[in-house]
Amino acid sequence: MRQKGYEVLLPLGFHYTGTPILSMAKRLKGGDEELKRDFISIYKVPPEVLETFTEPINIAKYFHYEIKQGMIEAGYSIDWRREFTTIDPAYNRFIEWQFRRLHKLGYITKGSHPVGWCPSCGNPVGQHDTKGDVEPEVSEFTLIKFIHGESYLPTATLRPETVFGATNIWIHPESKYVKARVDGELWIVSRDSVEKLKLLGKEVNVLEEFNGEALIGKYALNPVTGLRIPILPGFFVDPKAGSGVVMSVPAHAPYDYVALEELKRNINLVKQYGLDLGDVESIKPIPVIRLEEYSDIPAEDAVKRFNIKDQRDSKLEDATAEVYGSEFHRGFMRENTGVYSNLPVSEAREVVKRDLVNEGKAEVMFELINRPIYCRCGAEITVKVFRDQWFINYNDEGWKTMVRECIEGMSIIPEALRLEFLNVVDWLREKACARRSGLGTKLPWDPDWIIESLSDSTIYMAYYIIAKYVNIYNLDPSRLKDEFFDYVFLGIGDVNNVARELGIDANLLRSIRSEFLYYYPLDSRHSGRDLVWNHLTYFIFNHVALFPRELWPRQIVVNGSVLMMGQKMSKSMGNIIPLRDAIKEYGADVLRMAILSVAGLLQDVDFSPALAKSIREWIDGFFKEAVELIEAYKNVRVKPRFEDIDKWMISRLQKHVVEASKS
Structure with missing residues (x-):
């Protein structure tokens, strides 16, 4: 672009914020030999330098230098006058200004909300905190309480409207289950789900433990229809998913349909658990959703069309996606669903869930739908309902309206991703924005909290303008009060009054303001596809909240990743080549x-x-x-x-x- 006559600003800063390097330092301090080998063999860290990596800041500084040298050696024409890190005191003042404005605008709230959680680090986690940079995707399940004697068998489902078609309960016969008093009620759940329930804020007292086999052949009562249904062996049941108890709806769930048909054919398994073959064979799917292009049993149609033979067939995922999607978008509830009859499934889902919860027949449960995910410290991520946590309320509808306007008016390359950005805006909810530990900026009104890495990196592009003046003129960070940023970014205040109050030369303030307006709005933001669902969308949200419309970003360009001979670079495959090594x-x-x-x-x-x-x-x-x-x-x-x-x-x-x- 420079060769075509444009003046291009290409700066680079370094993101130190977060807990990943704290986790690495902790592992090294604990003598993690595998991590030591990775640093030495892959990144060529000298042993004497590695010894200093027990201090997190030393890890950051080492790789800061390596990355910068790599960029220089690669020939990138970066304006290094604007270099900064996200733990620089001046950058801290910038983030404090951003968060005070968001707070004043009502976009930062405090309350209870489910978050991805590392039980080892004791922190909420986001994409930057997990191995493989996987964003924890928390979804809301409905925990429907089937009745078993004096106890409940809570079954977690994303499709509560299908409870009318439940024909049986699936239990893993070889997994451990417990009877526990949960908030005063007797529940039977998998042993693996106990800690999850506690993290969701429930009081759980385990009374007894037993193998799932003890439940096979017994019965449960559907709390909605009153139908008495059998408890059957399901080796596919994951005791770590949901409550470890599964509601079977074979008319509308291909997995349930195939599992039930397989069990009917497996006479030995039926006998092993003392089941009556006639009773098992008599179980018939109960259709509760009407779908024009399907028969009464959509799951059976899909299984036959995909030519699925057993539960191990990978095409079951495709069949499930097809049935679930078709029913949600085009299905209607049948007459046997009572007051919900003829409601579109897309409406019935929320109505049924609301009614069941209000009647005490169900509860809400939060679960990761893309588990397993692991923290960089090695612990498996779970969900915790965090109380008294600070959130950025990306669920604010007025805010979302402005973001949609920005997306509609900006250039998205490739164009096909515009709809994906709009979809992200639709489903975004509150995002935990602070944690108790890590590197970064303290929350200005509650300094016990540190602003997390996906929240302090949304408008850093604007800081590149200021960074040059901080570095060249050695501006005192203590002078960079909110009035400074209000004037530079928003033109608020008389420059002479602001200069006098801050003790900064008025001409210097004019120069910074002028340069900001010269380069802003941001012409083009380039990033990876995996960041569309968080970082890039947060970038738009924060810009439209903090800057006037004429300074909203103009373009986002999304690219893929770099593979090595067709495979993702990973330590386990030994195919990582650091930039400087590749240049050499x-x-x-x-x-x-x-x-x-x-x-x-x-x-x-x-x-x-x-x-x-x-x-x-x-x-x-x-x-x-x-x-x-x-x-x-x-x-x-x-x-x-x-x-x-x-x-x-x-x-x-x-x-x-x-x-x-x-x-």
């Missing part, structure tokens, strides 16, 4: 050309040593031939004459230049 091995020009030659929007870049080697040979050959031609003709004084072939080559070159510019 292949050269900066070769590396940049190799990545560029296979790059495409939304496509992962598949780097391979063979590709880099061939490009290196091509560049070396081109350079050698050019040198030879220059040497051969250096003494020739005849004015060159352009032949037709020369004109053709120049024309072809210009055509490629035009095409590249247009793209």
